[in-house]
Amino acid sequence: MFRFKESVKVSYIRQGYIYFTSLRYDELDERQQKKIHKLCRECGGAYSKALFTAVTTETSDDLICDAHYISKSTLSRMKREYYERFPMKL
Numbered sequence: 001m002f003r004f005k006e007s008v009k010v011s012y013i014r015q016g017y018i019y020f021t022s023l024r025y026d027e028l029d030e031r032q033q034k035k036i037h038k039l040c041r042e043c044g045g046a047y048s049k050a051l052f053t054a055v056t057t058e059t060s061d062d063l064i065c066d067a068h069y070i071s072k073s074t075l076s077r078m079k080r081e082y083y084e085r086f087p088m089k090l
Contacts, residue, residue: 001058007076008083018086025056032090043081051078 002019004012021028025036037052044051050068053059054075065072 005080005083008080010083010086015083018083019055021090022055023058028090035087035090039082039085039087043085044078047074047078050075051082054079055082 002016004015008015010018022036025033028036036056040052040055041048047068047070050064050070053067054061054064061072061075064070065075
């Protein structure tokens, strides 16, 4: 479920765009999917798979953190960076 994150330096409308675009990952063309993968690698590093799951599915943060052995603060930091670096045009 989309919730505005005040800690992310991105407007409400832009956050909504990023959230729903990322959730539609399977519907995007290959070029757009590659951009999302690249951004997840850049923002997530060793935990890029956790970040990818967090932004492209509605899986809870708790489940993602448990599955990938990371803290919620680490996942939140990666998601904040993902939102702030998301390209203006995908």
